[in-house]
Amino acid sequence: MVLRPPVAPMLAQAAEAIPRTRPGAGVAYEQKFDGHRALLFTPPVPGGPALIQTRRGSMVQDRFPDLVAAALEQLPPGLVLDGELLVWDPEAGALSFEALQRRAAARARGAAALAARIPAYFLAFDVLQLDGVETMGLPYRERRRRLEVLFSARALTAPWTLCPMTTDLATAQDWLETWTDVSGVEGLVIKPLTSKYLPNTRGWTKVRRRDTTEAVIGAVTGTLARPQLLLLGRYDQDGRLRAVGRTVALRPNAARQVAERLTASASASASGHPWTGAVFSAAWGSRDVLDVTLVRPDLVAEVRADRAVDHGGIFRHPLRFQRLRPDVAPEDVPGFGAGAAAASG
Incomplete structure (x- = not known):
């Protein structure tokens, strides 16, 4: 029987590390x-x-x-x-x-x-x-x-x-x-x-491969009390906060940790926020739009990211939240375009 398209390809399940295999x-x-x-x-x-x-x-x-x-x-x-x-x-x-x-x-x-x-x-x-x-x-x-x-x-x-x-x-x-x-x-x-x-x-x-790096939290989905996803950014050479990606859904402990430090944007209209009026897609290449709440961009998150990064510095796959970095200032975060390999230390 001659194969003709469409043929559904075999797929792979994602894992965080090389799985152990049984002997033989x-x-x-x-x-x-x-x-x-x-x-x-x-x-x-x-x-x-x-x-x-x-x-x-x-x-x-x-x-x-x-x-x-x-x-x-x-x-x-x-x-x-x-x-x-x-x-x-x-x-x-x-x-x-x-x-x-x-x-x-x-x-x-x-x-x-x-x-x-x-x-x-x-x-x-x-x-x-x-x-x-x-x-x-x-x-x-x-x-x-x-x-x-x-x-x-x-x-x-x-x-x-x-x-x-x-x-x-x-x-x-x-x-x-x-x-x-x-x-x-x-x-x-x-x-x-x-x-x-x-x-x-x-x-x-x-x-x-995933590397640990940092980015600035600029917005969240869910609520300030119960954030679900983090929308992350980095500053470019002109001092503009550029969106670089989002995290996967936060685990309950991580969500509580972030919620304790989040601050709403300065005004109800968020007119002073660098992302005012911005639209965020639900996934890379998707037309679905996220409903986000803008927050004051003064909180740094440490995340794990893979190597799928556009030359402009945008992560195509969701990031894994690791922890907050209150010891790192937003201006010390790797700049826009640095990718996953760079970290502020």
Whole structure:
């Protein structure tokens, strides 16, 4: 049976640290890159179109004509790959999520011009079909072997990249601690060697590197007595408080700790607050809007953040509140654009 889109990809459950595995339970550790999850389909027979499907099932091959052309030229028919779309920004000398967003949002007319300036890459980490034969029922160990054979037999190079993988825990820990300093690598995905590919099932584990840093509390959801989320900011070079992200829901003890020190903005209209009139989305890229209460921006929070940070300094994933830092003044917080790696100490 030939696979045709949409195919629901297998998913990963988030974890805060590399899980312990029982003796003899083999697992693979793959580098997790900051890209767009995608499935790539080559035509069952030569002459048909190559297709690119997003995690949510949308078809975006018209946005990536460079990958489509390369797939028809270099890949065999009847192939389905699972992986990440990535874009290298030559000016920044690094992988760029913002450039990837521009590629993903491009219309047909502008897609070719963008592809010439900022080409896309496909980082493959699984094969769901090879030579027209479905492989999802095979264990990960065998699927990975076939993927490696595909890359070596066809001498595949850019725009095709084989995701780095190891079965050595020490190597994986080194990747998590040091490779995440390299732009674009944000953590690990951990996969049992014997696992089948199960669409829409969280059978893998993902671990993002998180660093401790500080930000200024500028607003909350909920009430001042019972805050739920913290809206955080950092000052830019012009002295403006810029929103950089929000926390996950506070635990009861943390909410009480924060509530004891929160102060409402100076007036009912909050006209003197730097975020007066600002609109905050419920999640990165979401159109849903949060109902927030502005507070006096004189309280600093210590948070844990992963490496998914836009070049402008905005955290794309929610932050984990650690504690208040009454010993740190707002002006001593890392500046806007510093990302997660910087901390005031």
